[in-house]
Structure formats: C-alpha cells, structure tokens
Amino acid sequence: MKPNAFKADIDDSDLLEKSMSEIASAIADPSRVSILCALMDGRAWTATELSSVANIAASTASAHLAKLLNSQLITCLSQGRHRYYRLAGVDIATLLETLMGVSMKTQKGCVTKTPVHLRKARTCYDHLAGEVAVAMYEFMDKEGWFLPEGGALSPIGMAKFQEIGVEIIPHTKRKSVCTCLDWSERRFHLGGSTGAALLVTFDQKGWIARTAGYREVTFTDAGIKALGRLFRLSLK
Structure with a gap:
C-alpha cells in the first residue's frame, strides 16, 4: 500500500469516528431525546409543539433543534410563516x-x-x-x-x-x-x-x-x- 493511500485510510477513519461522536453527542441530552421521540410519529412538528412535549422553554428548544439540524438528525420545512421539523429519514x-x-x-x-x-x-x-x-x-x-x-x-x-x-x-x-x-x-x-x-x-x-x-x-x-x-x- 502506498504511504498516501495509508494516510487517506487513517483520515477516513478519523472522520468516521468524529462523525459518530457528533451524532452521539447530539442524542445525549434528555430534552433532545424527548424531541426525537415525539418526531417518531412520522409527522412534522413546530418548535412550539416540541418545546411543550419536552417541557422546556421555546428559546431552549431552538438551541436543541439547531444542534439536531447540524447533526442531520432532523430536517426543517418552511411553509408560510411557520417552520416544521421532522426526522431526517427512516x-x-x-x-x-x-x-x-x-x-x-x-x-x-x-x-x-x-x-x-x-x-x-x-x-x-x-x-x-x-x-x-x-x-x-x-x-x-x-x-x-x-x-x-x-x-x-x-x-x-x-x-x-x-x-x-x-x-x-x-x-x-x-x-x-x-x-x-x-x-x-x-x-x-x-x-x-x-x-x-x-x-x-x-x-x-x-x-x-x-x-x-x-x-x-x-x-x-x-x-x-x-x-x-x-x-x-x-x-x-
């Protein structure tokens, strides 16, 4: 194996481990778990609805939703003045x-x-x-x-x-x-x-x-x- 190919394998492995740890970090919060579990019904929810089910303030819910979005665990759909969140996929x-x-x-x-x-x-x-x-x-x-x-x-x-x-x-x-x-x-x-x-x-x-x-x-x-x-x- 060429040295550059070996380095690429190491880089890919590091990237995968980093990505896995980021997803684990995104899930590792009770409020975010509550949000994700609510979205398991397959439908799209507003931030207000999700803050209510997680029993947290709207501002706190926004921060949690941002982290879940960045980790690509959820997606956001805009319809008129409203924004809806749902799981990123099956x-x-x-x-x-x-x-x-x-x-x-x-x-x-x-x-x-x-x-x-x-x-x-x-x-x-x-x-x-x-x-x-x-x-x-x-x-x-x-x-x-x-x-x-x-x-x-x-x-x-x-x-x-x-x-x-x-x-x-x-x-x-x-x-x-x-x-x-x-x-x-x-x-x-x-x-x-x-x-x-x-x-x-x-x-x-x-x-x-x-x-x-x-x-x-x-x-x-x-x-x-x-x-x-x-x-x-x-x-x-």
Missing part, C-alpha cells in the same frame, strides 16, 4: 428504535414501563409498532407471506396485500420487507416500504385513529373487525 427512525431496544436491555430486571395505550399500538415513524403490530407480523410470517430469504413478499403475501388493498410500489430504493425490533415487546414488527404502505392503507380505510401530537394509535370498530378477518387477531 434510517434515523430505525436508529432511534434500535437505541430504545438497547436501552431497555441495559436495565437490570427490566419491567417495561411503556404506557399501556402505547404498548398496544403506536407508530414507529411510518409503520405500525406495538403489541398488535408484532402479532400481525408473526401471523404473516407463519402464514408464508414473506419469501424464505426475507426482504420481499412471497406470491402468497402479494395476493394477501392486494386483497387488503395495499398499494405496493415496486423498484424502490428502500427495502420492501424488513424486520424492526419492537422496543416494548422485544419482538419484531413489519418495517420497510411494505410496512409503510400497510399503515397508509389502515389510515385510508379508517381502521385506525391517531391521537394528534402523539404516537398512539387506536383501532376503530371497522379496524378491529379487519384485524380479526385478515390476521385472526382479537383485541380485548
């Missing part, structure tokens, strides 16, 4: 969900303290999470809706999703089917573009109701019937 949501799972594991004798309504059903950025989502994934996996090697729907799964009315967008850069570790249930739920499309369909059909400003999801009467018919699930 990769950031996945990072946060993974961090939640790791954090739960480090607690000795951990008993989940996740509120019951959030544990039952919530959004994980752009797909469903929680007890119901985990049960749905386990049913789909058992019934052969996914290819054995993973990553995509099987012919059975494609037919079932068409029956539900889910519009699958082919040839996207995002992985079609991927497992996402549910931090409250410690089991997998469905992520990827297929998981996102499923949430959109549930929303459009009126099977779920969202609580404004929160990740909580509740199932309507029609949604409860659909869960029983399509996934053999009974909500108690």
Whole structure:
C-alpha cells in the first residue's frame, strides 16, 4: 500500500469516528431525546409543539433543534410563516428504535414501563409498532407471506396485500420487507416500504385513529373487525 493511500485510510477513519461522536453527542441530552421521540410519529412538528412535549422553554428548544439540524438528525420545512421539523429519514427512525431496544436491555430486571395505550399500538415513524403490530407480523410470517430469504413478499403475501388493498410500489430504493425490533415487546414488527404502505392503507380505510401530537394509535370498530378477518387477531 502506498504511504498516501495509508494516510487517506487513517483520515477516513478519523472522520468516521468524529462523525459518530457528533451524532452521539447530539442524542445525549434528555430534552433532545424527548424531541426525537415525539418526531417518531412520522409527522412534522413546530418548535412550539416540541418545546411543550419536552417541557422546556421555546428559546431552549431552538438551541436543541439547531444542534439536531447540524447533526442531520432532523430536517426543517418552511411553509408560510411557520417552520416544521421532522426526522431526517427512516434510517434515523430505525436508529432511534434500535437505541430504545438497547436501552431497555441495559436495565437490570427490566419491567417495561411503556404506557399501556402505547404498548398496544403506536407508530414507529411510518409503520405500525406495538403489541398488535408484532402479532400481525408473526401471523404473516407463519402464514408464508414473506419469501424464505426475507426482504420481499412471497406470491402468497402479494395476493394477501392486494386483497387488503395495499398499494405496493415496486423498484424502490428502500427495502420492501424488513424486520424492526419492537422496543416494548422485544419482538419484531413489519418495517420497510411494505410496512409503510400497510399503515397508509389502515389510515385510508379508517381502521385506525391517531391521537394528534402523539404516537398512539387506536383501532376503530371497522379496524378491529379487519384485524380479526385478515390476521385472526382479537383485541380485548
């Protein structure tokens, strides 16, 4: 290896380590964690809304948002006089969900303290999470809706999703089917573009109701019937 190439490798390594430490620093604050968790519902929030959920002053929230923006963990959208903040992408949501799972594991004798309504059903950025989502994934996996090697729907799964009315967008850069570790249930739920499309369909059909400003999801009467018919699930 040429000396200059070796130096380039060292420089790249130093740059990666510096970037990782900057991201870790951006997350390492309870108020910023509260902001990031609020944005996990996949929607855009104003600074005022985020300051309220983090229980901090508006000026303090602005400083925290600036750090999150500089670390490219969030993005800012301007619409008229208002500015809205949201997560920078699904990769950031996945990072946060993974961090939640790791954090739960480090607690000795951990008993989940996740509120019951959030544990039952919530959004994980752009797909469903929680007890119901985990049960749905386990049913789909058992019934052969996914290819054995993973990553995509099987012919059975494609037919079932068409029956539900889910519009699958082919040839996207995002992985079609991927497992996402549910931090409250410690089991997998469905992520990827297929998981996102499923949430959109549930929303459009009126099977779920969202609580404004929160990740909580509740199932309507029609949604409860659909869960029983399509996934053999009974909500108690």
